[in-house]
Amino acid sequence: MKGERILLAHGAGGKLSHDLLRELFLPFFNNDILRVLDDSAIIPTEPSKLAFTTDSYVVKPLSFPGGDIGRLAICGTVNDLAMAGARPLGLSASFILEEGFSIEDLEKVLSSMREAAEEAGVMVVAGDTKVVEHGAAEGLYITTTGIGVVPEGVDIRGSKARSGDWIIINGPIGDHEIAVLIARGDFSLQGETKSDCAPLNGLVEAMLKACPDIHCMRDPTRGGLATVLWEIANASGVGVVIEEEKVLIREEVRVVCDLLGFDPYYLANEGKLIAFVPEEETEGLLRMMKAHRLGKGAVVIGRVTAENPGKVLLRTRIGGHRLLDPLSDEQFPRIC
Amino acid sequence: MNPRKRADEGKLAPILLREISGLADPPLRFMEVCGTHTMSIFCSGIRSLLPEGIELISGPGCPVCVTPAGEIDRAIALSQLDGVTLVTFGDLMWVPGSSTSFHQEKAMGGDIRVVLSPLDAVEIAQEEHGRKVIFFAVGFETTSPAIAVAVKEARRRGLVNFYLLSSQRLIPPAMRALLSTGRVRIDGFILPGHVSVIIGRGPYLFIAREFGLPGVITGFEALDILEGIYMLLRQRREGRAEIEIQYRRAVKEEGNQRALEVMGEVFEPVDARWRGLGLIPESGLILREEFAGMDASRAFVIPCEDKADPPGCLCGEILQGLKSPPDCPLFGKRCTPEDPVGPCMVSSEGSCAAYYKYGGGQ
Amino acid sequence: MCLGIPGKIVSISEDHLAEVDFGGVRREVSLLLCPEVEVGGYVLVHVGFAIQRLEKGEALETLKLFKEIEESYLESTQEGG
Numbered sequence: 001m002k003g004e005r006i007l008l009a010h011g012a013g014g015k016l017s018h019d020l021l022r023e024l025f026l027p028f029f030n031n032d033i034l035r036v037l038d039d040s041a042i043i044p045t046e047p048s049k050l051a052f053t054t055d056s057y058v059v060k061p062l063s064f065p066g067g068d069i070g071r072l073a074i075c076g077t078v079n080d081l082a083m084a085g086a087r088p089l090g091l092s093a094s095f096i097l098e099e100g101f102s103i104e105d106l107e108k109v110l111s112s113m114r115e116a117a118e119e120a121g122v123m124v125v126a127g128d129t130k131v132v133e134h135g136a137a138e139g140l141y142i143t144t145t146g147i148g149v150v151p152e153g154v155d156i157r158g159s160k161a162r163s164g165d166w167i168i169i170n171g172p173i174g175d176h177e178i179a180v181l182i183a184r185g186d187f188s189l190q191g192e193t194k195s196d197c198a199p200l201n202g203l204v205e206a207m208l209k210a211c212p213d214i215h216c217m218r219d220p221t222r223g224g225l226a227t228v229l230w231e232i233a234n235a236s237g238v239g240v241v242i243e244e245e246k247v248l249i250r251e252e253v254r255v256v257c258d259l260l261g262f263d264p265y266y267l268a269n270e271g272k273l274i275a276f277v278p279e280e281e282t283e284g285l286l287r288m289m290k291a292h293r294l295g296k297g298a299v300v301i302g303r304v305t306a307e308n309p310g311k312v313l314l315r316t317r318i319g320g321h322r323l324l325d326p327l328s329d330e331q332f333p334r335i336c
Numbered sequence: 337m338n339p340r341k342r343a344d345e346g347k348l349a350p351i352l353l354r355e356i357s358g359l360a361d362p363p364l365r366f367m368e369v370c371g372t373h374t375m376s377i378f379c380s381g382i383r384s385l386l387p388e389g390i391e392l393i394s395g396p397g398c399p400v401c402v403t404p405a406g407e408i409d410r411a412i413a414l415s416q417l418d419g420v421t422l423v424t425f426g427d428l429m430w431v432p433g434s435s436t437s438f439h440q441e442k443a444m445g446g447d448i449r450v451v452l453s454p455l456d457a458v459e460i461a462q463e464e465h466g467r468k469v470i471f472f473a474v475g476f477e478t479t480s481p482a483i484a485v486a487v488k489e490a491r492r493r494g495l496v497n498f499y500l501l502s503s504q505r506l507i508p509p510a511m512r513a514l515l516s517t518g519r520v521r522i523d524g525f526i527l528p529g530h531v532s533v534i535i536g537r538g539p540y541l542f543i544a545r546e547f548g549l550p551g552v553i554t555g556f557e558a559l560d561i562l563e564g565i566y567m568l569l570r571q572r573r574e575g576r577a578e579i580e581i582q583y584r585r586a587v588k589e590e591g592n593q594r595a596l597e598v599m600g601e602v603f604e605p606v607d608a609r610w611r612g613l614g615l616i617p618e619s620g621l622i623l624r625e626e627f628a629g630m631d632a633s634r635a636f637v638i639p640c641e642d643k644a645d646p647p648g649c650l651c652g653e654i655l656q657g658l659k660s661p662p663d664c665p666l667f668g669k670r671c672t673p674e675d676p677v678g679p680c681m682v683s684s685e686g687s688c689a690a691y692y693k694y695g696g697g698q
Numbered sequence: 699m700c701l702g703i704p705g706k707i708v709s710i711s712e713d714h715l716a717e718v719d720f721g722g723v724r725r726e727v728s729l730l731l732c733p734e735v736e737v738g739g740y741v742l743v744h745v746g747f748a749i750q751r752l753e754k755g756e757a758l759e760t761l762k763l764f765k766e767i768e769e770s771y772l773e774s775t776q777e778g779g
Binding site for chain 2: 701744746753
C-alpha cells in the first residue's frame, strides 16, 4: 500500500476498509484477541477491579522529537491506567483519517504505536477507522481506550492524600510541551528538547512492589504539575507545599518559558508521574524508582500539610511563597 | 539566568533581606511601575519576605491593563471586516472588549493571529497579499522601536496591505500624571528595567527633582528586585532622592539612541487615554504623516462607538495604586481569570490576576 | 511590562540578522536596533530584536554587592562575638 493515499472510501466500511484493516493495521497489532475481528474484544479475566479509560490525541505536528501521535496515543492511555495502579490488559485504538493522508505516514505512526505498545507490554486488541473529507481534519486523530486490572490491596485515588505525605516526581517537567512547540515551528525556535513521552506502567509496577500503599498518583499532562497538584489538594482537602528548588526544569525549557512568557508549572508532560506516599515509605520507594529507567530522576518535591486545605504553595528559592492555581486558560506567548 | 546564579539566589537573598530589614523605616509604599516586575515579585514570593510595613504596590505598567475597552472593541470590529487578517501579541487574546474578545472571535472563525515579533506581522502581510493585514500593536517604549522597524520594513518591501493600529503608550508621562493627581501616597519607585534600556535614566529625573521621590531602575530577577528595594531604602536613609540604576548590565545612562531614533522617525507622541488615568498629554504614539497610509485608524471606517469601562470594576483605581485587588467587589467573584471583567484580571501581569493566581484568591 | 532575555550571538548575517543562543534554544534575532555587536557577545532580546548589548563585567555587579555585604556582616559579627 506504499505510496497510496487515504480515500474517503477507506472509511466507508466496505472492501477498502477491510483491506486497510487487514493489510495495514492488523500486521502491527497482530494478536489472538484482535485477530478475531469481532465487534467486541473478549478478554479473559479473574474476579478483580478493572480500570477503564479513554483519551483522544490531536497533536500538531503529528511527529516531534521524542515521539509522535502514535506513541502518545499508547503511552497516554497506558499511563492513565497506571495512575490507578492498574496493569493494562488491552487497548483499543480508533483512527480518524483525513482524505489524502499518506499511507506511508500512517504506517510510521502505526509502527511507533507498535513499538510503544511493546515497551509497555500491552496489546491493541480492538480498533476502528473513519475517514473524513479533505480539510475536515488535520491528517490524523487517534482515540485510545484501555482497560486494566488493579492488583489486590492497591487503592490509589486523588482523594487519599494525607497530611504528612511526601510528594515524589520522576524527573524534570515541561519537556513534552516544549518539544512539540519547537517542532511546530510557530515561533521560529530551534532546539534539541525531546518529549518525555513514555509508558509508565513498568515504573509503577516497580513502585507498587516497594510501596503498595501509594496514596495518590497522577500524570501531569495538560495543565501541568500545578494543575494536578491542585486537583489532588482539593480532592483530598489538604494543603500542598512544593519546593521550587527541587522541581527540575531543563535549561532549554526554562529559556523557552522566559522567551514566550510561559509558566513551566503549567506545561504538559507525557512521561512524568507524581506520587503521594507515606513519609516512612519514601526512602525505599525512591531507591526502587531510581533503579528503573524512567525513574532515575525521582525526587521528593514537597509534602502534604493540614494547613491551607485546597491550596498549593510553592516555596521559592529565595524562601518566599507563591500560590499555584490550576491552569485557567490556554497559554499564548506574551511580549510582557 | 544560569543554574549557578540560581543556586546563588537562595544563599544571597537572605543576606539582602537582612540588610533591607536593617534599613527599613516603615510604613513605606514603593510602587513597581512595570507589570513584569509585578509578576516576578509574585512568582518569587518577595512580598511574603519583606519586613512588615514595606508595601509594594503595582502601577500602570501593563499595556493590556491600561488599554481602554473601547480600543479593544475597535480592533475587534476591524477583525470582523471582510478580507482582514488581524495580527497581535498573545497578551491581548483574552482581553474582554465590551462584548467579546479576540479569543472568542478566533473561535468563531475570525482570522486572528498571534505573533512574537512585529516582523512576523510583516511576513504575514507579504504571504497574504490578497488580504488586508492589520497589526494591532500595544506596548511601551521597549516594544515601540521594534514596531517602528516593522513599519519601515513593510514600506521597504512595498507592501500595500500592511496596516498598523497603534495602541502604544509612554511611561514617563503616565508617571507624571499619576504623581500630579496628588492622591497617591508613594515613597519611591521601582522603575521599569526594559523600558529604561531604551529611554535611559534622563526621562525619570523629574520624579526626583519635582516630586522629591527616589527611584531605582531595576532588573527582573528576584535578586535584582531585592537590590532595587535595598537601594531605595538606602537613599531614604541617607536623605537622598535620586534616580539610580540597579540594572547596570543592560541599562545605559543614555538608553539606546539607535532605537530612539527609529522610534522618532516613524512615530510621534499624541494625547492618549489610559484606563483609570484618563487622557494624558503626549503619552501615546501614532504614525507620522509620511506613514499615514498605513494607519489603520485612518484607512478603515471603524464601526464602533466608545463604551464605558465595565460597571463596578476598580481596575482604574487599582492601576493608580489607590486600591488593591481584594478591595474590588468583583474580585474573585464576578471577575476571575477564567471569566475576567477588567483587564487587570486578564493580563497575567495584571495586578488582579497576579493576586488571584499567586497571592491567594478568595 | 516587557519580557527581555539575554542570549549569546552565534553568527551574524549580512542583513542585520543574528542567530542567538538562549541556553540551548536558538532563534533568529534582528540587530537593527543594536548594530554594534560581535559574535560571542551577549544581547538582551525583546520581541525578536536585540535591544541592548549586555556588559559581562557589570552583569556580575549584583553578586559583588552581595559579597561585600556578606563580608562586612561577617566582620561585624566577629567583632561583636
